[in-house]
Amino acid sequence: MIELSEEFWNNKYLTNKTGWDLGAISNPLKEYSNQLADKNLKILIPGGGNSYEAEYLWNKGFKDVFVVDIASAPLQRIQNRVPNFPKENLIHANFFELQGTFDLIIEQTFFCAIDPKLRQTYAQKAHQLLRDKGKLVGLLFDAVLNKDHPPFGGSKEEYEKYFTPYFTGSMQPCYNSSEGRKGMELFVNMIKK
Numbered sequence: 001m002i003e004l005s006e007e008f009w010n011n012k013y014l015t016n017k018t019g020w021d022l023g024a025i026s027n028p029l030k031e032y033s034n035q036l037a038d039k040n041l042k043i044l045i046p047g048g049g050n051s052y053e054a055e056y057l058w059n060k061g062f063k064d065v066f067v068v069d070i071a072s073a074p075l076q077r078i079q080n081r082v083p084n085f086p087k088e089n090l091i092h093a094n095f096f097e098l099q100g101t102f103d104l105i106i107e108q109t110f111f112c113a114i115d116p117k118l119r120q121t122y123a124q125k126a127h128q129l130l131r132d133k134g135k136l137v138g139l140l141f142d143a144v145l146n147k148d149h150p151p152f153g154g155s156k157e158e159y160e161k162y163f164t165p166y167f168t169g170s171m172q173p174c175y176n177s178s179e180g181r182k183g184m185e186l187f188v189n190m191i192k193k
Contacts, residue, residue: 005070025056026178028139028187029108033057040064044102044129046095047110049074055082066102068095096121101131107138107188113150119162127166130192136167139174143184156186166193 025033033053039061045054048067055078057065068091069075075090091098095110096118105126114122126136145153156171163171169190177185 025052026108026139026181027176028174028178028185029053029106030056031176032137032189033060036062041103042066042101043104043106044068044098044100045106045108046098046126047113048078049109051078053106053108054078054085058082058085065089066091066100068093068098070094096125098125098129100129101134102129103131103134105130105134105136105138107136107140109139109151111138112141112145112152112154114152116152116154119154119159123162123166127192132192134192135169136163136188136190136192138188139177140171140186140188141184142173142186159186159188163188163190167191168193 033056041062042064043057043062043066045051045065045067048054048069049071051067051069051074054065054067059082063086065085066089067075067078070093072092075092078085078090079087111119111122130136140159141151141153142156143153145151159171167190169188171186171188171190173183174181174185174187177183
């Protein structure tokens with residue numbers, strides 16, 4: 001297994017080896033975001049990368065959006081693309097060391113980018129970071145992918161083992177995936193227990 005360090009991820013962004021990056025918010029997360037009425041939600045996007053989701057939410061009037069990433073390069077890209085996005089909301093840190101509370105965590109590729117050994121810890125950390133009845137919403141790959149480098153795939157059955165102790169809700173095949181991901185994603189909409 002390769003070391004998924006800050007240097008590893010910065011290098012991916014600096015050399016544009018970001019095949020997972022759609023260049024825009026994914027269709028499912030765009031549709032979900034369009035249904036959010038409460039603009040005061042405190043939202044976290046972990047391992048946000050170029051975080052088109054944060055940009056989209058910010059432009060729709062959500063002002064309490066935070067992105068955490070271990071790599072500084074994508075955070076700088078967000079700042080360059082969206083100069084009025086608050087710099088203090090771009091957190092250069094390890095998600096697993098993050099403190100605070102949020103109403104909503106939006107998951108887009110991060111869970112499948114971390115070492116699979118950390119998946120149970122991810123579920124625990126997401127639970128810890130969410131307020132009572134907070135939500136974890138987003139996409140997980142429902143496919144066999146790579147074993148030795150990200151993105152790492154998995155299945156609904158595997159993921160349920162991690163999340164069921166901490167969350168209730170749904171984990172369903174995604175009906176509106178972006179091109180190239182059709183039939184390979186689960187849409188998760190889970191509430192903190």
